[in-house]
Amino acid sequence: MEDFGTAFAIALRLIGSGDPALLGIVRLSLAVSAAAVLLAALVGLPLGALLAVARFPGRRAVIVALNALMGLPPVVAGLAIYLLLSRSGPLGGLGLLFTPAAMVLAQAVLIAPILAALSRQVLAAMWEEYAEQLRSFGAGPWRAVPTLLRDGRFALATVLLAGFGRASAEVGAVMIVGGNIEGFTRVMTTAIALETAKGDLPLALALGAVLMAIVLAVNAAVQLLRDAAARRAA
Amino acid sequence: MLLRPPGATGGAAEGPRCASILPLRVAGLRYAAGGQKILRGVDFTIAAGLPTLVVGPNGAGKSVLLRLLHGLLVPQAGRVAWAAPPEEARRRQAMVFQRPVMLRRSALANVAYPLALAGLPRTERAARARAALARVGLAHLAERPARRLSGGEQQRLALARAAALAPEVLFLDEPTANLDPAATRAVEAIVRDIAAAGTKVVMTSHDLAQARRLAGDVLFLHRGRVVEHAPAERFFAAPRAPEAAAFLRGELLA
Amino acid sequence: MRRALPRRAALGLCLAGLAPPAGAQPRSVLLASTTSTEQSGLFRHLLPLFTRQTGIAVRVVALGTGQALDVARRGDADAVLVHDPEAEARFVAEGHGIGRRAVMRNDFVLVGPAADPARIAGMRDAAAALRRIAAARAPFVSRGDRSGTHGAELALWRAAGLDPAAAARDGRWYRALGQGMGPTLNAAAAQEAYVLSDRGTWLAFRNRGTLRLLVEGDPRLRNPYSVILVNPARHPHVRHADARALADWLVSPEGQRAIADYRIGGEPLFLPDALPEADGQPP
Ligand SMILES: Nc1ncnc2c1ncn2[C@@H]1O[C@H](COP(=O)(O)OP(=O)(O)O)[C@@H](O)[C@H]1O
Ligand SMILES: [Mg+2]
Numbered sequence: 101m102e103d104f105g106t107a108f109a110i111a112l113r114l115i116g117s118g119d120p121a122l123l124g125i126v127r128l129s130l131a132v133s134a135a136a137v138l139l140a141a142l143v144g145l146p147l148g149a150l151l152a153v154a155r156f157p158g159r160r161a162v163i164v165a166l167n168a169l170m171g172l173p174p175v176v177a178g179l180a181i182y183l184l185l186s187r188s189g190p191l192g193g194l195g196l197l198f199t200p201a202a203m204v205l206a207q208a209v210l211i212a213p214i215l216a217a218l219s220r221q222v223l224a225a226m227w228e229e230y231a232e233q234l235r236s237f238g239a240g241p242w243r244a245v246p247t248l249l250r251d252g253r254f255a256l257a258t259v260l261l262a263g264f265g266r267a268s269a270e271v272g273a274v275m276i277v278g279g280n281i282e283g284f285t286r287v288m289t290t291a292i293a294l295e296t297a298k299g300d301l302p303l304a305l306a307l308g309a310v311l312m313a314i315v316l317a318v319n320a321a322v323q324l325l326r327d328a329a330a331r332r333a334a
Numbered sequence: 335m336l337l338r339p340p341g342a343t344g345g346a347a348e349g350p351r352c353a354s355i356l357p358l359r360v361a362g363l364r365y366a367a368g369g370q371k372i373l374r375g376v377d378f379t380i381a382a383g384l385p386t387l388v389v390g391p392n393g394a395g396k397s398v399l400l401r402l403l404h405g406l407l408v409p410q411a412g413r414v415a416w417a418a419p420p421e422e423a424r425r426r427q428a429m430v431f432q433r434p435v436m437l438r439r440s441a442l443a444n445v446a447y448p449l450a451l452a453g454l455p456r457t458e459r460a461a462r463a464r465a466a467l468a469r470v471g472l473a474h475l476a477e478r479p480a481r482r483l484s485g486g487e488q489q490r491l492a493l494a495r496a497a498a499l500a501p502e503v504l505f506l507d508e509p510t511a512n513l514d515p516a517a518t519r520a521v522e523a524i525v526r527d528i529a530a531a532g533t534k535v536v537m538t539s540h541d542l543a544q545a546r547r548l549a550g551d552v553l554f555l556h557r558g559r560v561v562e563h564a565p566a567e568r569f570f571a572a573p574r575a576p577e578a579a580a581f582l583r584g585e586l587l588a
Numbered sequence: 589m590r591r592a593l594p595r596r597a598a599l600g601l602c603l604a605g606l607a608p609p610a611g612a613q614p615r616s617v618l619l620a621s622t623t624s625t626e627q628s629g630l631f632r633h634l635l636p637l638f639t640r641q642t643g644i645a646v647r648v649v650a651l652g653t654g655q656a657l658d659v660a661r662r663g664d665a666d667a668v669l670v671h672d673p674e675a676e677a678r679f680v681a682e683g684h685g686i687g688r689r690a691v692m693r694n695d696f697v698l699v700g701p702a703a704d705p706a707r708i709a710g711m712r713d714a715a716a717a718l719r720r721i722a723a724a725r726a727p728f729v730s731r732g733d734r735s736g737t738h739g740a741e742l743a744l745w746r747a748a749g750l751d752p753a754a755a756a757r758d759g760r761w762y763r764a765l766g767q768g769m770g771p772t773l774n775a776a777a778a779q780e781a782y783v784l785s786d787r788g789t790w791l792a793f794r795n796r797g798t799l800r801l802l803v804e805g806d807p808r809l810r811n812p813y814s815v816i817l818v819n820p821a822r823h824p825h826v827r828h829a830d831a832r833a834l835a836d837w838l839v840s841p842e843g844q845r846a847i848a849d850y851r852i853g854g855e856p857l858f859l860p861d862a863l864p865e866a867d868g869q870p871p
Contacts, residue, residue: 229435235406
């Protein structure tokens with residue numbers, strides 16, 4: 101209990117101090133995870149919508165594959181991206197290894213299946229309601245996808261938040277492809293891992309509390325915006 | 335002028351337009367689902383003119399018939415033959431469902447949506463959607479989320495949405511089923527306007543008084559069969575089929 | 589598709605936000621190094637001095653020595669600073685590295701629980717201490733991660749005439765973790781086990797629990813660090829000139845003084861070890 105008390109006190113002091121190094125880490129964590137969510141959403145949401153709408157051979161296989169990918173160990177994803185982006189790998193020429201862009205890619209790969217699977221669930225319910233009406237309007241499945249994404253945007257905001265939470269909690273993959281470089285690719289989770297490794301458990305726990313506070317704040321902000329927008333829209 | 339006569343000025347979907355997609359000839363139509371024969375061989379022809387009312391007790395198969403005609407269901411046997419190629423016939427008809435689906439958007443956006451699908455340029459869409467809303471008396475609710483309108487307002491919005499397409503044929507499935515008398519009167523007035531503007535209305539109803547008020551001809555459906563198809567006046571004065579007569583006397587409920 | 593545009597613009601903004609501010613750090617070197625140097629806090633003391641002088645930012649990826657050399661082998665680093673003489677020699681012999689120079693050293697220490705069940709406290713002979721631990725079958729945790737420290741530990745077991753691989757098979761007392769120095773020390777603290785640590789990480793380590801420094805000063809516990817440049821002939825994209833500038837600075841009188849100045853609780857963590865003639869082999 102004493103440890104938690106110490107950690108909590110340190111967390112408060114950290115937040116209060118506005119330490120520029122900590123702020124940098126927080127900013128990078130938010131930017132990397134937000135970019136990863138956007139990148140993953142560009143692929144995951146249309147895929148989820150398509151799976152909700154279209155019936156095609158192999159659809160079940162895609163759904164099973166998505167569910168399996170949701171369980172992809174982050175370290176494995178990180179390793180695969182490491183080998184891709186390494187100078188000796190196929191995409192080495194881009195020089196992206198050990199940069200924030202590599203971390204965005206890793207997190208996006210990890211959460212895209214989650215976004216696709218969750219959005220499929222959300223949109224399948226909506227499609228059940230919309231299908232006949234849209235067919236009457238002459239809209240095929242391809243045209244229905246953007247319609248569902250638009251009309252489902254408030255429910256999808258929650259899906260994106262789930263992806264953001266998972267992305268910002270991730271440590272294994274970003275450690276491998278980002279390298280946890282101080283001031284450049286160090287994010288909250290890798291900083292926590294580092295302090296744990298150094299045996300500074302109270303500081304690690306305090307950083308964990310800060311991370312929780314950030315994720316909580318982002319969630320609250322998005323939910324508030326969402327509710328306000330939902331009240332104004334449909 | 336409330337609505338464009340479809341034959342004269344063209345519907346929402348521009349393009350080559352032959353004379354008419356009517357008459358609609360239906361022959362030997364059968365449909366079964368869930369192990370139940372819902373339509374058991376239906377034949378009739380619908381021509382341009384005053385509204386055709388599909389009348390019959392609950393469960394007779396009216397909604398299924400409308401979906402088959404509109405092309406949303408595929409019959410197990412029989413044909414739904416328009417006087418135009420199926421693609422074009424499809425473009426020149428619209429349907430309002432018994433429980434209309436309101437998109438999660440404003441009333442105006444609900445009307446504009448099918449116009450966009452029909453390829454109407456963006457600039458024309460808003461004007462046309464606003465005009466359609468005005469015709470059903472919803473201009474003041476244009477920006478309101480459609481799903482927060484009352485039942486009667488939603489039904490009028492659904493009518494405006496379908497009518498804005500200026501279809502040649504409009505299918506209406508029980509448009510007043512759950513409405514109070516005032517809302518019912520409003521909807522009927524709109525239906526009359528739409529018909530007067532030249533759109534062929536094909537509408538189901540289990541309400542005989544409503545059928546009397548609107549119908550040019552009546553298709554009486556009972557247990558999956560067309561038992562009688564006659565001009566409205568004749569039908570209500572002297573029904574030939576015993577089931578129709580019983581229904582008119584208020585005896586036949588299923 | 590119109591709707592996709594603002595979203596794409598937002599993504600672009602986001603990615604732009606990730607890029608380092610243009611012009612602020614035009615030059616940088618990627619240094620693959622070991623957890624011991626990073627976690628001891630040395631780099632935080634040392635590298636800003638270099639950056640201030642040269643304008644070259646140093647990005648450190650801290651791994652075990654074996655992994656650090658692997659990263660460099662793939663061409664993903666510009667230079668390495670590591671501590672495993674045998675592995676370093678192989679790295680240079682394979683043609684991956686050039687200009688290997690000794691930079692500094694510290695030493696390893698044997699750490700264990702205050703209760704000291706194997707009774708090794710105060711011994712001067714590290715190999716004999718390991719023999720006692722083995723005889724007592726007292727818990728011992730090993731890095732087990734191909735790091736420089738792991739290599740030194742294995743060499744020490746060999747000097748003691750014991751085979752840790754067999755020990756790992758036969759019993760529960762020898763535990764190879766496959767972890768960095770910090771996590772290994774955490775595990776030792778939790779299990780009241782003996783462990784070989786580099787002095788720097790031990791001094792900087794906070795979660796000691798009952799662990800105490802028990803054995804030090806054996807010449808076999810010396811721990812030399814070298815800097816090696818990744819061979820630009822092998823990996824043409826490396827920032828060779830800037831990497832060389834870093835290596836030159838580390839062995840310069842100024843860099844050496846900065847290394848000597850780094851202390852925790854008054855104790856120096858690393859002893860400058862560069863030879864006067866810069867291109868010589870490490871001792
Ligand atoms: N998809 C379906 N599966 C099974 N039964 C159906 C289906 N659709 C309609 N039915 C049945 O067909 C009959 C006719 O339905 P419907 O056309 O909705 O009647 P109504 O004349 O009241 O509109 C009813 O008994 C209904 O339960
Ligand atoms: Mg019905």
